[in-house]
Amino acid sequence: DQQVKQNSPSLSVQEGRISILNCDYTNSMFDYFLWYKKYPAEGPTFLISISSIKDKNEDGRFTVFLNKSAKHLSLHIVPSQPGDSAVYFCAASAGLGSQGNLIFGKGTKLSVKP
């Protein structure tokens, strides 16, 4: 049973527009959420995180929103750039910041077209 779900395997967006990547989770014990970006032939790279005491965290063009009641989080990229094209993984853990127990989704492949 998947505890972290990314229901869209792929997403295509025009350069300059907003990219919205979604993630749902089932375990109410999760209290720390992260987004990782992965390019082909490279390991995942940490992008942004949010703890359950917040509902929004922003870092430059990247904003993560958390809706605890809906068990849903999303990553917004504004404006999208071609270099953002990658696979994005959502991850969650129970035990704040305990990255060893990260549960990952299957990823969403983002393509940003010039």
Added chain:
Amino acid sequence: DSGVTQTPKHLITATGQRVTLRCSPRSGDLSVYWYQQSLDQGLQFLIQYYNGEERAKGNILERFSAQQFPDLHSELNLSSLELGDSALYFCASSVETDTEAFFGQGTRLTVV
């Protein structure tokens, strides 16, 4: 470059064999994590070590084992390999157990 080094990058071996994957964490990082990414699957957490001791265990098969040495590098041992063990194996490291983890480039294991 994340600073996490994994060797080898590619490995092809036959069913029933045993292999060892190696990970050198970033300088100063005490925590090492191993993940498996199979085709069409997300990253599955296998096991975590902190300063030489096992800290957390995930979906790691009994045929698999790991250890972290005094110099903090880690090895993941996979034995009695099956076709289904073919996957990308990632190592990650972090300074502590509650800080951002940095991933290596992975070892692609192919079992034939």
